[in-house]
Amino acid sequence: MEFVNANKGIALCKEGNYADAIPHLTKAIAVTMSPIWLLARAEAYTKASQFERAIVDAEHAYNIAAARQHSQRLEQMLEAQYRRGVALFRLGRYADADACLLWAVRLGSGASAREEDLVLAKVDGDGFYNCTLEQAENEKPVSPEKGNVNQADLTKSRKWVRAHSMRQVCLSNLARLASDATERKLTVTRTPSPPALVDGEYSLDGSKDGSEKAAGGRQGPAALDTTATAVKPQQLRFDFFQSSANVTLSIFCKGVDKKTFRAEADSRTIVLHNMPNEGDPPVMLSLAHEIEPHTIKQFVGSVKVELTLVKAQPGEKWKTWGSMTDSSDLASVSQPKESVLSEPDVEDEPPKPKPIPDWVLQNKPPPYPTSSKSGPKDWEKLGDDDEEPQDVNHFFEKLYKGATPEAKRAMMKSYTESNGTELSMDWSDVANRQVEVHPPEGVDVKNWDGTKRK
Structure with missing residues (x-):
């Protein structure tokens, strides 16, 4: 019977009906504590703003997966640390959140689960967590070798990008805190010791009323019980076109406020803040290729937002622009860091003149369009290395x-x-x-x- 409840709960999660999924998963977990079921309920609890319960489920899933010899062991451990990080982030515990996300990133990078804990080196003598966005950007993703790519490698690579992108936002919030802020205190460990579940569920303060309290007496976002309706992220439509040097990405969405819209970016991620409808989480975009983040331009219109991205590798052909990740994991981001994008254009103003390309200033021919991963080739020099006729x-x-x-x-x-x-x-x-x-x-x-x- 527990498998029937578990399958029903997971199916409801996939449909976005998290409130109805929780009771089914709870009945299944009361019989068998499967990491897959615990992780599914941890995600459902996060969507329902029951973050303490989400953390407990993720910690139980991590310990059970770590104790098993299973082909999906490391993947489940990675997912558990990511779920811990998301829930801690939503509670405003940024140091604890980034530590969990770093452990997830390390597992996604192919590191051993028993490697030396890198988080400990980032904690000072007073217990404050010191890690910067620049240090996080030095982490390299999983890159399966061509000809030897399997589904496990691809899944691990996608989860690495997701955890790494989440760290970008988490560390941005951490950087704005005072050096002695309580949110900088590290209180979690890589191998957790979660409280026991009673009848398959974590009882808060000895009850099951669904109230949420963060560590240190901090109140998290408004708590919802298991019958609450989860807020669904806004549905957006995307389109793009490209030239040899740029990619223009269009996000079709009505009613974007030009004055409050914000965007932040790094070489592979863009986070859009203050999209329409109050309470909607930021929109996270994972790009298929690298860009020059400090040269992006944006245009806010009545029915769409248009971003002009400069390719890090001119002449590289993009088969797709990328994808939108689970934006609800980023809900409650406050005071976003200063955007690396230019100031929004006013819809009625004429567009600013485009900068003169480097190849014009250097008196060189324009780069040839190419799909080669090594970049564009100068076909004018094709015969320069040929031997002179004898x-x-x-x-x-x-x-x-x-x-x-x-x-x-x-x-x-x-x-x-x-x-x-x-x-x-x-x-x-x-x-x-x-x-x-x-x-x-x-x-x-x-x-x-x-x-x-x-």
Whole structure:
């Protein structure tokens, strides 16, 4: 029966009906504590703003997965740390959140679950967590080798990008806090010790009333019970076109406020803040390729937002712009960091003139469009490395120099006896015969004294 409830709960989660999914998953977990079911309910609890319960489920899922020898063991441990990080972030515990996300990133990078804990090196003597956005950007993603790509590698790579992007936002919020803020205190450990579940559920303060309290007495966002209706993220439509140097991404959405709209970006991620409808979470976009984040331009219109992205690799052809990640994980982001995008354009103002491309200033031809991963090629220089054409004598000198002794004798005999009209390298063919003269058509053969040969 627990499998029926679990499958029903997971199906409801996929449909976005998290409130109805929680009771089904709870009945299943009361019988069997499966990491998959716990992680599904942790996500549902997060959507329903029951963050303490989401953390407990994720911690139980991590410990159970770590104790098993299973093909999906590391993937489940990664997902559990990510779910911990998201729930802690929503509670405003940014240091704890980034630590969990860093553990998820390390697992996604292929590191061992038993490697030295890198988080401990980022904590000072007073217990404050010190990590910067610049340090996080040095983490490298999983890059499966071509020809040896499997679904597990692709899934791990996608989850690495998701956790890494979440760290960008988390560390941006952490950087705005005072150096002695309580949110900077690290209170979590890589291997958690969660409280026990009673009848498959974590009881808050000895009850099941669904109230949420953060550590240190801080109140999290408004708590919802299991019958509440989860807020669904706004549905957006995307389109893009590209040139050899730029990609123009259109986000179709009505009613975007030009004055309050904000966007922040790094080389592979864009986060859009203050989209329409109060309470909607920011929109996170994971790009398919790298861009130059400090040169992005934006245009806010009545029905769409248009972003002009400069390719980090000019001439590279994008098959797709990327995808939108789970934006509700970023809800409650406050005071976004200063955007690296330019100031929004006013819809009625004429567009600003485009900057002069570098190839014009440097008096060079424009780059050729190409789909090559190595970048554009200058076809004007295609023949620059070719050898200069040589005369026919140079060819024969090279041929004679590389020949065998017998071939050299055959060449000398045939060339001399035929008055330069035949050249043979086969000594067995010319050794016992007189090589005849074979002049070209229209040419007469003459003796050395100038008389015509009979």
